[in-house]
Amino acid sequence: MIDTDKYEGHIQGEWRDTIHEGALAHHIVAYNPQISYANDAGDVKICTVEPNEATANLVTDAPLLLEEVKRLREELRITQNNFSMVRNALANQYPEIEEAIWKVIE
Numbered sequence: 097m098i099d100t101d102k103y104e105g106h107i108q109g110e111w112r113d114t115i116h117e118g119a120l121a122h123h124i125v126a127y128n129p130q131i132s133y134a135n136d137a138g139d140v141k142i143c144t145v146e147p148n149e150a151t152a153n154l155v156t157d158a159p160l161l162l163e164e165v166k167r168l169r170e171e172l173r174i175t176q177n178n179f180s181m182v183r184n185a186l187a188n189q190y191p192e193i194e195e196a197i198w199k200v201i202e
Contacts, residue, residue: 098157098160098161098164102150102153103150103153103154103157104150105148105150106148106150106151106153106154107148107150107151183197
């Protein structure tokens with residue numbers, strides 16, 4: 097189980113991984129298109145926000161979170177298959193129970 101509390105307060109919005117020419121490391125920035133301004137030349141600039149600790153934790157754990165998503169999808173697939181087998185068995189032997197189950201689901 098992943099402790100998601102450490103992601104509370106992460107920066108919302110679009111994130112970009114930028115690397116400047118000659119830089120030795122990537123720089124993660126969050127772009128907020130709602131905070132923009134125009135400079136004297138009339139160019140529109142978008143304010144960037146440096147990641148906080150919660151955002152850094154989220155970015156760092158991205159591979160772990162992706163694996164968890166894959167695991168949960170597989171678990172859901174298995175559960176759906178099992179449910180289908182049970183539903184089919186009920187439909188063949190106890191159609192009134194299957195109908196009641198569908199009423200609850202819907």
